[in-house]
Amino acid sequence: MTNDISRQTIVVLVILAVLISLLGTWTVLTEVSRVRVRGSNVASADVRLTILPPEKAQPQEPEVVSTTGMVAFRIIEPPVKG
């Protein structure tokens, strides 16, 4: 095709299309980030908590307790028979 455009020209047009598209996207995103959002007629708030089973409210760990005591006795001589 003697009247056809060269491949080089096509490549340039593709690159140009990509660059313009990227530039346009960046421009739009920049403008959007500057927009002050209008207020709302509705506002919501959340109230949260998580309930544990009551039997796990207190850990049942064994408690080590030490104490002292005294045992005392007296050995007496056995009675003499006779």
Next chain:
Amino acid sequence: MDISNKTLAWLLIGAIIVSILGTFTALNRIQKLGITGAATTTQGTATVNITTSQSIRFAVATIDWGTGGVNTTAGYNNCTLYTDGTSNGPGCYGFDTVSQGLVLENDGNQNVNVTIVSDKDASTFIGGTNPTPEFKWNFTENESGSCLSQGPQGWNTYVDVSTSAITLCNNFSYVNDQDSIKINLYVLIPYTATPGPKQATLTANIVS
């Protein structure tokens, strides 16, 4: 069917034109959002058109008591939680103390009438039966002069949270330092409440 380079070139030129037109259209629409202004004379006078705006928001939008339970080991059958700085009840174990209630703010530029509603009441939010669970709210002016006409219930006293919209405030002021209402909450958790995460959503609406 082979497409000639010439056809490809025209298609690419078309794509470029569409891209440019799309960008300008988007920018044009974006300019119509928010506050607009335009200079009208050459002597430096600027005319700004400020649109009237009715708007509310929760400046404090979350209450989270964390994780905990009823201390049945110590002989209690319920746990009470607050947001107004009152300490959690002695029957509570593990929950955080919350000392800041919800704060509703008028961030528009007009006085508005506001209703409030919850998606859950005590039985659907907390559950349990013995004792009866409770979920209550009360309203106070976070900034004096904020509510020029208070609603019929809940002001300065705890009342049951409602799943039908009730009037919170007629003539909720937009004036700075007079545009804020506090909503404090109270819950009573019976030891029979089903364990697990619980969440309720409170919604404030501007009404005409």
